[in-house]
Amino acid sequence: MTVLDPRLLQTFIAVIDTGSFTVAAARLHSTQSTVSQHLARLERAIGFSLVDRAARPVGPTAVGERLATYARRLLSLQEEAIMLLSDPAGTSTIRIGIPDDIVTAQMSRRFSAFAQANRQHRLDVSTGLSRDLSRRYQAGELDIVVVKEPVARAEALASFDEPVMWFESASAAAPLVDPVPLVTFPPGGLYRDLMIERMASDGRRWYVAFTGNSLASVLSAVEAGVGIAILPQSAVRGAAVREQEELGDAPALAVSLYAWERNAAVAALAKGMEEELRATRSN
Template structure:
C-alpha cells in the first residue's frame, strides 16, 4: 500500500470507541449514557457510526443486556488499548515541562570534585534540564561562548578582561617537584600551557625579573599533564592553588618568586539567558564564594 493510500484511510474517533466500550462494560445503553453524561440516543448514534465505519455489527441486544458480537470483541480489544494510551499521554503531558538544555563550559580543574557534585545536585532538582558540560582551555571556552555554542562559562581570566555576572580572585601557587626539585637548575625549566595559555607570560616575566635564565621544558594543554610533569621533576610551574598535590613542593617568596594576583575566576552568561542558566550560574557562584 502506498503512502498516499495509507494517508487516506479513515481514523478511529476515540469518542466513538469510548461509547462502544462503555456500553459493553455496562451491558446497557441507558447505563452507559448516564456514565458518559449523555443521552441514550446519542450513545446509540455513536455506536451506529462506528458500525458503519468498520462495516460490521458490533453489539447485539440480548434478553437482559447488550453483548458484543465477534467483530465487536475484536474491536473492543484494540479500543481499550487506544483509550489507555490516550489516558497515559494525557497524564504524561499534564505534568510535562518543556525540556531545557544548558550548555556549560568549565576549565579542566573545575570539571571534577565540588563542581561535579553541584551539577549532579542541580540535575536531580531539575530532571527536565539536560546538562551538556564541556571542559577545556579557557581561551577555547571563551571562543565557543562567543560563537553561541555555550550558554554559560566559568573562566579563568585576567582581571576585568570581560564583563561577568560574578568573579573572584584566582589564587595561584608556584610549584616544584617534592622529590626531584628543578628550581636550582640553570636555566630554570618551566612547565607551562601552550603559547597564549594562562600564567605562561606571568611565569616568564617573573623569572626574567629575577635575572634568571629559563627554558620551556614541557608544554601541555592538560592540567593533569602539567601536574604530573612538575611532580616528576621536569620543571617548575605556576598553577591554581587547588591544583597543588602532595607530590609538589610549594615555592614562596623565600625563593625570590613573587605572588601573582592578576587572575580571576569569572562566571559569564548573556543577559537574555534562560532562567535555568541563571539559576545554575547562581549555584556556581555560591559554591565558588564558599571556597
C-alpha cells in the same frame, strides 16, 4: 486511510467493559443516545459490527474483541502523552559551560538544588577548555559560562583571582632535568600556553611528556612524576604534588562568570554559581 477517533474508542471500551449502553453512558458522563451514535460511527469507520447488541450483557463481536486490544493500547498511550505534556519538568533548557576543575561537589550540589526547585528547567552542563567555552558563549550556544582568562572582561558578572603555580610530584627530585618534561592540556589550553611561554622566556628546552583532556588525568600524571605542570592551587588540594620551587609562581588568572540574563531563572542560577565561586575562593 481510516483514522480512529479516541473518543469513539473510549465509548467502545466503556460499552464492552460495562456490558451496557446505559451504564457506559453514566461512566462517560454522557447520554445513551450519544453512546449509541459514537459506537455507530466507529462501526461505519471500521466496516464491521463491533458489539452484539442482542446479548445480555452486551459483548464484543469477534472483530470487536480484536479491536479492543489495540483500542486499550491507543487510549493508554494517549493518556501517557497527556500526562507527559502536562508536566512542565524539563521543558526549558539552561545551557552551562564550565571548566572541569570548577565542577566541584559543592557546585554540583548547587545545580542539584536549582533543578529540584525549578523542575521546568533542564540543566545542560558542558565542561571544556576556557577558550572553547568562551567562543561558544559568544556565539550564543551557552546561557551561562565560567571561564579562566588573563583578565576579566567588563561584562563579567563576577571575577575572582585564581592563583596558579608550577607543580611536580611530591616524590620528584630537584633540580629540573633538561629538557623539561611538561604535562599539559590539549593545544588551545590556557595552562599549556602559559607553560610554553615560560619555557621560552627562560630559554629552557622542553617537550610535552603527557597530554590529558581532564584535570584528573593531568594531575595523576604529575603525581606519578611524568612531568611538571602549571595548575590552580585550588585544584591540587589533597593531591600528591608539591610546588616546583625552581620555577616558582605563575601569573594569576581570573575566574570569570558571564551570563545572558534572558530570564529570572538564568539570573538566579548565575547568582548561585557566583556565591559558590566566592565561597570556594575565600577558603
